[in-house]
Amino acid sequence: MRGTARLRRAAPYAALAGLAALGVLGPWLAPYDPLAQPDPVGLAALPPSWAHPFGTDPISRDVLSRMLAGARVSLGIAASAVLVAVTVGTAIGATAALSGRWVDAALMRITDAAMAIPRLLLLLTAVAAFGTVTPLALALLLGVTGWMTTARLVRHETHRLLASEFVRGARALGVPPRRLLRVHLLPALLPTIGVAATVALAAAVPLEAGLSFLGLGVGPPHPSWGNIILEAEGEVVRRWWLVLFPTLAIVATVLTTNLIAERLGERPDA
Amino acid sequence: MRRILLSRLGQGATVVALVVALCFALIRLVPGDPFATSLEHETIPAEVRARMLQVHGLDRPIPEQFGRFVLNAARGEFGWSHSRNQPVATALAQSLPPTILLMGTALLLGWIGGVALGAWLGWRGDSPATRAAGGLTLLVMSVPEFVVALLLVMGPALAWGLFPIGGMRQDFPAAGLAGAIDVLHHLVLPALTLTLLVGAIVARHQRRALLEVADAEFIRAARAKGVPERRILVRHALRNALVPVLTLAGVLFPALVSGAVLVEKVFAWPGMGRVVVEAVLRRDYPLVSGAVLVSSLFVVLGTVLADVAVAWADPRRRR
């Protein structure tokens, strides 16, 4: 009983690790060259078969290979975006909480404003301004539009910790400010940052897919889970495999991330 | 209560001012200008470009441009949409009602459904049914809205032919009641997509909030008083679990607008989202910034209202 409980608790982490491994190893596992178009006429838009387990796209590329390559692109973009978002968000949130009332209020109004602009519109506008975007630029854009939730969570938690008995205890002991931050505050903030990171990841993956689906994210010929779906547009029923498999990949990623986010959030000491 | 309303409105005004500045910055501070390239020509001739910049006031110093931008925005003028060949204000005025219809429906149904489902999940405790339903909400929350939209197009619309695959009206719209029914018929699938999105998120939060309240001592105290379970749920538990769910609005409203952009695109719903995507593709900056500004204003307004509702729900915050 206890063993299965532990297994169930570990499952989402294992699944996420597996997905990350696919992202790293994907291109080497791919049976075909994800960019090759062997026969744009004869092999175009074939349903799944033994030769092409996930079928082919309208210009004869192997969907499985493109999905494995796309895992690296999609997950890489999302992970880098989370890194940027959480770093910026933590810095802003902690600064707001540790500074005086006016800095705090100013930073929070800026956060409110950045949050009020729907993120997809912000991204669309930025993409429009830059023309086409490289995966790296897309990751940066997703990062700088996604720090607000982290900032709010971190600010709230830092305020709570600053008023807590153990910070008062450390101050009464005579712990210097830098050490107070490093040894007492930051480790206590880590669970919150973990929650923020998972929440940010669960938002970044579908956003990248959505942008690519609109044709405004990762541009051809690079594959991403979102732009594989785009290939099916207009023919979603006849070319169902172009929708189904990338969708499953996206849902699996977001679902495991959401599960982890809930677990972290429900931990009593988090 | 009036003080809280005023202070929230003050905060909202600050946020609006910042949003206006952000919108301006977004358009003006990116490399290049709107007339550097066009769809028809690789590069626009230099003299045409200079003329266009002058007409649009883009050759003036940045502070002056900002001043004009603010003044014009305050008057409801957002410039000329060159992709649609009409004032931005007109384009927005035409596309706003369909979007409000779509999002309003989704918000209303999703919120009611989410609160009810979340209340059941949080209050019933652990059972096979709640576990299954809880897993389902998590799953729905994890499917990107454009995928839900695509699945609905594939199934009910294309394969079974129960609903139209897109648009808001028939090609030759009927008048009166028949017309209204026709619009509703077109509304079902896009609204369902967004309702699922809203409902799942609200249900998850409602469940969590209720689970936390269920352990509170005052719930036990109510039981010790002999208060019936149903009344405990409604008067004691739900009321106190309301705050986290209302606070959610600040995150939910912008997410809903983002979701609407994608859903309108899939269902060819003639709302703001579709207008924005087209404007972006055609580099119609005035239209993009106008649309961003207007939708952000709606979000700020919604968030302020939610904040006030939070103050109403929790007497301790009416300071």
Added chain:
Amino acid sequence: MMDAPVLSVRALGVVPRDSRTAGARGPAILDDVTFDLAAGSSVGIVGASGAGKSTLGLALLRLLPAGLLPTPGSSARLAGRELFSLGAAELRDVRGRQLAMVFQEPITALNPSMRVGDQLAEAVTVHGEKDARAALARATEMLDRVGIPDAADAARRYPHEFSGGMRQRLLLAMPLMLDPLLIIADEPTTALDPVRQARMLDLLEQLRRRSGTALMLITHDLDLVGERCERVLVLDGGRVVEDGPPAAVMSGARSSAAQRLARHRLAIPTADAAARESAEGTLADPTRADSPRAASPLLEVRALRVRYAERRRGLRATQAVEAVQDATLHVARGEVLGVVGESGCGKTSLAQAILRLVPCVAEALRLDGADLMAVQGESLRRRRRRIQYMPQDAGASLSPHLTCEALVAEGPVVHGLCGPDEAAARARTLLESLGLPADASSRLPRALSSGQRQRVALARALAVEPDLLVCDEPVSAVDPPTRGQLLDTLSRLRAERGLALLFISHDLAAVARIADRIAVMHAGRIVETGPTRAVLSAPAHDATRTMLAAVPTGAPRR
């Protein structure tokens, strides 16, 4: 014997529920509890932490947490009705109307988003009162009866708008709305100072008498039971080990659990008892207390004031609240100064001001002649080594993610007393010398009991070799045996290290046991200072007399 008992409990048992089989698992929490309670009488349920006291109350109300389960043979009859076979509707009928509960913590036991009047009126409406206005009128009347001023206005307010003392009264008003047959009160006054405790229990007594309600008082304070109850049951390991009149149990306990509780009772020495005890050497040596080395006190505080700005409701103006006014005191090297007073009298503010944790102004605040008011930043930090602090909730003052060893070793390292390795070794020795198990040093604070956590906090303070230790209510929330241990430890440290203590508490008995001198605080001022024995046997100020009179003595209160 007794006339028809209002409650008769037979073979009541409670066991942990196994989540898989929904059956019993593990050892019993309550085992074969049997007793009768006469109508209108009062019984005290006493025992150490974990003896099953609270479980008994919850089991009778059928409010056991999901993990616990009554055993099949359990029976409890309230006025002839078997509680354990009631259906949902009957149970609702009994709860509140016949059987009610006083909860401990007013902040959590009152619904924060419901008006107080509505919460009280609800008790009546759910039991059949159709007229909402009549219910509210009854609620208002009850508010008036528990002594809440302007009851009609109070009924329209929310719980957070009341002061702490008023909220306590609200908790009392709740169960009394329907004149129940029996009230179960679970540690209703444990966190209160003696004055408030006495006030609250007097009120309960008065209301109870009026309606002929029986009382079941759950507490770990044997003296309190002796004063308030006709009978006492002592629980140990879930079984009733003692049953009888309190005086008999206190003097002639047969069970070891009752003996342990009786042994750890602390009494305030009366004038003649003090003389006798000082001869036996149990009371602090008065000769030293009477001649403090005032020439060079370790800590000197003159005219210290703490002020909090409080925003007034509805207005922009801020109002200053004087938490401490013109406090003057001194502590000699190796001396123990007790600071006593009711809750909210400014004791904690005074302590935190001396530690420079809250802003204050003072004519003088000197440690060993050096001015503490003048230091800032780095020099203040270094000065802090010499005054250490053990806050009220010592367990919460430990960073939850650091091991006990790291927590204790941190002080010497940041103050440059020794290197990290030596500090760690010293920390382990120190933790062991305070009676913590050997493996405690590698554990996180949450893996320890609250008494152990308190000792870790003490070790952390001692590790930097302070001259003065400020203890804020160290014993007010622990059971008597733990209290006894801590007081012994502090006395020993003082003897071994020459440590001076500023011992803040509303527990007069504990202060009497450890302090050389006492300072009494009342409404932000120090109203009386003097040698412990002198202050306690011949109090000069009304506040001191009120407090002394309120302390439970174990003898029935007249």
